[in-house]
Amino acid sequence: MKKVGTNDITANQYSFIIIGTMIGIAILSAPKDLIKAAEQDAWISVIFGMMYPFYLVIMGILLFRRYPDKNILQISKICFGNIGGGLFNFVFMLQFLFFAATRSAGLDDILQTYIASFLTPAKLIAAFILAAAFTASFGLKVLGRVNEMIFYLMLILILCPIAVLRDGSILNIMPMLQNSIGKIIVGSVQTVYSYSGIEILFIIYPRISDKENMVKASLKAVIATALIYVWFVFSTIYYLGIDIVPKYGWPFLSVTSSINMPVINNFRYIFLFLWSIVALKTISNYFFSFTLIFNDFFKGLDFKKLCYAMYPFVAYVTILFSDEAFRRNILRKAAPNFILFNIIGITLIVIITYLKKEGKYERKTNCNSN
Amino acid sequence: MKGKQTVILISLVLLFISYIYNTNMKPVENMQVLSGAGYDIIEEVDGHITYSIPLSVYVFGEDNKITGEIKTGIGSTIGLTRGDRQRKSDNKFLLGLEKVYVISEDYAKFGIRNILDVLFTNPEVNDMGAVIVYNGKAEELLGYQVSGYATSSDYLDGVIRNAQGYNFFTNNYKLTDVFVRVDSEGRKALIPYVEIKKTGPEVTGFAIFNKDKMVDKVNMQEGKILNLLREKKARGSLNLQKDAKSYVDYYCEARRKVKVEKDGDNYKFIIDLNLEGDIISNEEFPSVIDNPELKKKLEAELSDKIEAECNAFIQKMKCEYKLDLLELGRVAAANFGRHQNKDWDKIVSTSDIKVKVKVKVDKEGRGNY
Numbered sequence: 001m002k003k004v005g006t007n008d009i010t011a012n013q014y015s016f017i018i019i020g021t022m023i024g025i026a027i028l029s030a031p032k033d034l035i036k037a038a039e040q041d042a043w044i045s046v047i048f049g050m051m052y053p054f055y056l057v058i059m060g061i062l063l064f065r066r067y068p069d070k071n072i073l074q075i076s077k078i079c080f081g082n083i084g085g086g087l088f089n090f091v092f093m094l095q096f097l098f099f100a101a102t103r104s105a106g107l108d109d110i111l112q113t114y115i116a117s118f119l120t121p122a123k124l125i126a127a128f129i130l131a132a133a134f135t136a137s138f139g140l141k142v143l144g145r146v147n148e149m150i151f152y153l154m155l156i157l158i159l160c161p162i163a164v165l166r167d168g169s170i171l172n173i174m175p176m177l178q179n180s181i182g183k184i185i186v187g188s189v190q191t192v193y194s195y196s197g198i199e200i201l202f203i204i205y206p207r208i209s210d211k212e213n214m215v216k217a218s219l220k221a222v223i224a225t226a227l228i229y230v231w232f233v234f235s236t237i238y239y240l241g242i243d244i245v246p247k248y249g250w251p252f253l254s255v256t257s258s259i260n261m262p263v264i265n266n267f268r269y270i271f272l273f274l275w276s277i278v279a280l281k282t283i284s285n286y287f288f289s290f291t292l293i294f295n296d297f298f299k300g301l302d303f304k305k306l307c308y309a310m311y312p313f314v315a316y317v318t319i320l321f322s323d324e325a326f327r328r329n330i331l332r333k334a335a336p337n338f339i340l341f342n343i344i345g346i347t348l349i350v351i352i353t354y355l356k357k358e359g360k361y362e363r364k365t366n367c368n369s370n
Numbered sequence: 371m372k373g374k375q376t377v378i379l380i381s382l383v384l385l386f387i388s389y390i391y392n393t394n395m396k397p398v399e400n401m402q403v404l405s406g407a408g409y410d411i412i413e414e415v416d417g418h419i420t421y422s423i424p425l426s427v428y429v430f431g432e433d434n435k436i437t438g439e440i441k442t443g444i445g446s447t448i449g450l451t452r453g454d455r456q457r458k459s460d461n462k463f464l465l466g467l468e469k470v471y472v473i474s475e476d477y478a479k480f481g482i483r484n485i486l487d488v489l490f491t492n493p494e495v496n497d498m499g500a501v502i503v504y505n506g507k508a509e510e511l512l513g514y515q516v517s518g519y520a521t522s523s524d525y526l527d528g529v530i531r532n533a534q535g536y537n538f539f540t541n542n543y544k545l546t547d548v549f550v551r552v553d554s555e556g557r558k559a560l561i562p563y564v565e566i567k568k569t570g571p572e573v574t575g576f577a578i579f580n581k582d583k584m585v586d587k588v589n590m591q592e593g594k595i596l597n598l599l600r601e602k603k604a605r606g607s608l609n610l611q612k613d614a615k616s617y618v619d620y621y622c623e624a625r626r627k628v629k630v631e632k633d634g635d636n637y638k639f640i641i642d643l644n645l646e647g648d649i650i651s652n653e654e655f656p657s658v659i660d661n662p663e664l665k666k667k668l669e670a671e672l673s674d675k676i677e678a679e680c681n682a683f684i685q686k687m688k689c690e691y692k693l694d695l696l697e698l699g700r701v702a703a704a705n706f707g708r709h710q711n712k713d714w715d716k717i718v719s720t721s722d723i724k725v726k727v728k729v730k731v732d733k734e735g736r737g738n739y
Contacts, residue, residue, distance in 0.1 A: 039708065114493045123389055169602075174704035242708070243554040247490065257497055258546060265466060266496065 011213035013144030014204060015221035017285060020147035021197035022053065022225045023154065024282030025106045028250040028275070030194045030229065031236040037187030040172065040242050041179050043234040049188035050226040052339065053198035057218045059346045060201045066353045068211055072202035072346070073296045079352040086297070088345055092199070093293035095338040099196060100286035100314060102331050104128045105321035107279045110250060114272055121322040129287070129315040131280050136288035137307035140207055143288055150281045157274055158228055160267070161235040164258045168239035193335030195229070197282070198222065199342055200289050287314060401464040402427040405438065406499075406523025408472040408508025409485050412444075419480075420444060423451040424509040425463070426521045438521030440513050448488045465494040469527035471501045471545060472508040473561075478577055478584035483552075486582065490549060497546040500530040502564045503577040503584065516570055526571060530562060533573060537590065538597035538606035538624060552582050556699030556714045560600070563587050580693055580715070595683045598624050598676075599641060599725070600696045607650065610672055616654045620672055620731070622647025628701045637721045639698050645676070648733045657738035658731060665731055673729040680725040687719070694718035 009017070034042035034049075067075055072092070077085030108124045116124060135146055201218060208214050236251045239258070245251045257268035264270060291307050321327045410422040424442040431437060443455025471489070473482060489495050504511045516525040533539040543562055551559040559579040564571050575589045576596065588596055597604055603625050611617035627642040649658065658665040687695055692715060699714025 118395070119389065127385075127389075171700055171704040175707055178707050240550060241554045241557075244550050247549075247553075254497065254546065260498075266498075 007139075007141065008207055008209040009140055009144040009204070011208050011210050011217035013141075013148055014201075014208050014214070015217040015224070016147040016151045017144055017204060018198060018201055018218070018221035019151060019225050019228075020278075020281050021200045021285040022195060023228060023278070024197070025103050025110065025279040026194040027229060027232055028110065028252045029106075030191060031233045031251050032246050032248065033191045033194075034187050034233060035237070035242050035245050037190060038184045039179055040174070040237055041177060041184050042187065042237060042242075043173075043230050044177070045184045045187040045191075046229045046233050047188075047226065048185050049192050049195055050222070050229065051188075052192050052343075053195050053222050053225065056198050056342065056346065057201065057222045059350050060205060060218060061215050062350050063202070063346075063353065064205055064214055067206075068214075069206050071204070071206050072349065073293060075353065076345075076349055079349050079356075088349075089293055089296065091338075091341055092345070093290060095196070095199065095342075096286050096290040096293065097314065097317060098334065098338065100129075100132070100283055100290055101318040101321045102327055103279070103286065104132070104283045104318050105324075105327050107276060107283070108318075108322055109324045109327070110272070111276060113249070114253070115269065122319055125318045125322060126315055128280060128283055129311055129318060132284040132287040133307045133311040133314070135281075135284040136291060137304045139303065140204060140288070143284065146281055146284070150278055153274060154278050157271060157278070158231065160259055160271065161239070161252075161255050163260075164239055164255060165235065167258060168235075169241075170238070172238055172241040173234070190332075192339055193331060195225075196335065196339065197285070200285060202346070203289055203292060290314070396462055398464070399430070400461055402441075402459065402461045403464045404468050405521045406470040406472060406512055406526070407468055408474070408512045409477045409482075410474045410508050411477040411480050413476070413480075418446075420446060421448055421451055422509070423448060423455070424512055425455070426512040426523050427463070428520055436520040438513075438523075440509060442509060448484055465492070466496050468496045468499045469523045470530070471499055472511050472523075472526075472564075473501065473503050474508045475503055475505050475577070475584065477508075478503045478561075478579075481583045482548075482579075483582040486549060486552060489545060495545070497549075498544050500527055500543050500562075501545055501548050502526060502530065502543070502562050502573075503587075505563070505565050511564065511566065511571060514566060514571060522571060526564065529564075529571070529573060533562070535605055536607045536621070537594050538601060538604040540597070540601050540604050542601075552579070554700070555708055556694065556701070556703045557697050558693065558695055560596075560695070578691065578693065578695055585693065586691060592683060592686075595679050596695060598643065599626065599680055599683065602626055608645075608672065608676060610654070610668075610675055612654065617651075618649060618654050618668065618672075619651040620645075620647060620729075621650045622729075628698060630698070630702045630705050632702075632706055637702055637717055639702075639718070639721060639723045641680075641696070641698075641723065641725045643676070643680075643725065643727045644730075645673075645727065646730045646732055648735060649731055649738075650735065652734070652738055657734065659734045659738075669729045669731055673727040676729070677725055677727045680727065684723050684725065688723075689719075692716075692719045696723075698723070 031042060034045050038045040063072065063075060073089050076088040079085065080088055104125055107128060108121050111124060112119070112121065135143065205214060232252055236245055236255055239255045240251060248254055253268055253272065256271040257266055259267040261267055291303065291310050294310065295301055295303055295306055321330070404425055404427055406426040408424040408426070410424065412420040412422055414420070422442055422444045424440045427439050427441060429437045429439045441455050441459050443451030445451040445454050473485065512522060514522045516522050519525045530543055531541070534541060548559050548561065551557045561577045561579065562573045563575045563577045565574045573590070575587050576593045577584045577587050579585065594606060598606065603623065605623050607619060607621045609617055609619045622645040625644045627644070629640040629642070631638040631640070652658070655664055655668060658668050687693065694714045698718050702714065702717070
């Protein structure tokens with residue numbers, strides 16, 4: 001068997017990883033929260049919400065221009081010193097743990113509702129995190145390939161609602177822009193945590209092998225994600241109408257259940273089964289990032305062993321989140337803080353790195369290398 | 371390497387056993403497959419309400435013979451009926467294959483919100499099952515024996531599914547359609563109304579709903595015009611009859627377009643009906659295809675007649691039902707803004723509604739005999 005190198009990914013795989021981290025389980029319930037504020041203009045709200053990942057991508061590109069071979073963990077130490085950088089990295093790591101846990105608890109909740117009501121959350125979560133740890137332990141290259149493969153599967157699933165568009169009506173989307181832009185933006189700010197996951201790019205960009213394509217790949221990833229999100233929200237509203245969507249926990253699933261196929265009793269089960277693969281991949285990405293940053297604190301540990309060592313801990317944290325009401329509540333409260341932290345922290349880092357331009361640090365590294 | 375694989379294999383098997391242990395799984399042969407659900411209400415004199423929920427299940431007998439059976443649960447809430455029913459059932463229920471949901475007329479008049487709620491909450495029910503209103507007890511319809519069918523639910527499912535064609539029916543009488551219509555702004559649920567006649571159950575009209583409450587029913591004659599005016603695209607036959615031996619039958623596809631004009635607080639609705647279809651029998655005129663003038667005359671006569679019928683129905687709707695059965699409020703809301711606390715029923719019943727019918731005769735089939 002040919003061994004896969006663990007270090008480098010192509011720029012394409014890099015964009016698949018970004019898309020794969022942003023699109024997972026949260027997208028299924030996203031229309032519900034968006035509609036509360038922006039009503040039938042919720043899909044426009046998505047475009048505004050996407051400003052957050054877009055902003056981070058621009059920051060990422062700026063950092064990349066400055067330090068193409070260093071990830072944010074090293075750059076933060078350059079900017080804030082060892083202690084400040086360590087603190088930044090710690091909080092940066094916490095959000096990956098938080099999202100790994102909330103996303104897998106979300107997957108557990110949806111599967112318990114629709115498919116596996118006979119299993120306890122602990123059993124399901126133990127299996128999810130094991131799968132995530134297993135995938136992550138193979139390293140970035142395998143993760144990139146997994147993301148690439150699953151992206152195509154996801155593409156097929158996403159295009160399914162085209163079949164039910166004739167049952168919907170354009171009247172459900174009209175009138176466009178009835179709500180003020182302010183309201184639409186409020187809606188997107190409230191649900192901005194659905195788009196988190198883009199942060200992974202700050203960790204993985206130094207490992208791209210064809211660096212000249214990084215900028216293009218980053219933009220491609222965020223635009224593709226935005227399009228997929230818009231399509232999800234748009235098709236859900238188009239099919240169900242804004243009075244009905246908020247009644248569903250996962251509105252998109254009822255769109256898929258209307259797809260009529262011979263032999264298949266209900267397409268929803270097939271969709272959900274395949275979509276849990278998509279969601280598991282997201283959890284693997286979060287798990288990988290979490291472990292990678294953790295590894296950064298304790299250099300010298302074997303990454304593969306660390307993945308398995310982290311497994312009980314992450315699984316335990318996830319089980320804490322398995323109460324759905326608690327999870328949704330804490331997601332609404334804690335997630336915006338992480339987002340604020342990212343925006344402020346990363347902007348600061350970018351500003352500092354550019355102020356230091358031609359400054360002492362460049363020379364210092366040169367000295368060191370000499 | 372070999373040892374490692376064995377360890378992984380054994381641990382996977384152990385994991386699987388620990389997962390399925392104590393989960394109360396049963397082979398599908400021992401499950402009771404649901405074919406339909408009914409909803410009855412028993413109102414006592416003192417206002418106390420009891421729900422009676424009959425479920426029709428298949429019984430798989432010897433020699434592949436399948437028959438039906440009714441399991442009824444009674445309780446003061448729909449949830450409680452499950453416990454009551456379980457005392458009388460020998461096997462677990464398998465949900466997800468229900469074909470019809472039969473609501474008794476009494477229940478429909480009482481309000482179906484709690485039915486919708488219980489079906490909406492349960493992720494296992496089949497959203498694609500047809501919903502019908504029955505004029506007696508639902509239990510009676512579900513238990514009715516239709517020859518050639520295991521249960522009457524199978525038959526009713528076929529009737530509703532097959533109804534598209536001559537009466538401007540659509541396939542929008544499924545459970546998910548009722549979900550979507552009941553609470554949406556400017557929309558109304560319309561559910562087929564079934565009665566048992568001499569030859570068996572048949573659709574005799576429509577139950578019209580205001581939100582979740584049935585308010586009235588329309589017969590098939592009116593129902594046809596209602597469908598014609600209400601649906602975006604539907605097929606049906608219309609005719610022009612002078613007497614028993616002189617008539618024209620016209621089979622067409624109707625497309626509806628609604629325009630709304632707003633002048634201050636007054637709305638004006640214009641319904642454009644475009645009918646396009648074939649003459650299926652012509653006992654009045656000679657062949658119209660070769661004769662453009664005659665064709666025009668026929669088209670004009672047809673459209674006049676249909677317009678008159680439509681106007682008569684709209685008049686009745688405005689004065690008698692006082693409801694926006696044509697979902698015009700939906701179009702108005704889509705054009706002039708949603709959620710502005712407008713009572714579309716009131717607006718539509720007091721507004722001017724104009725119907726413009728355009729009839730086009732396309733073909734005459736093989737010829738004219």
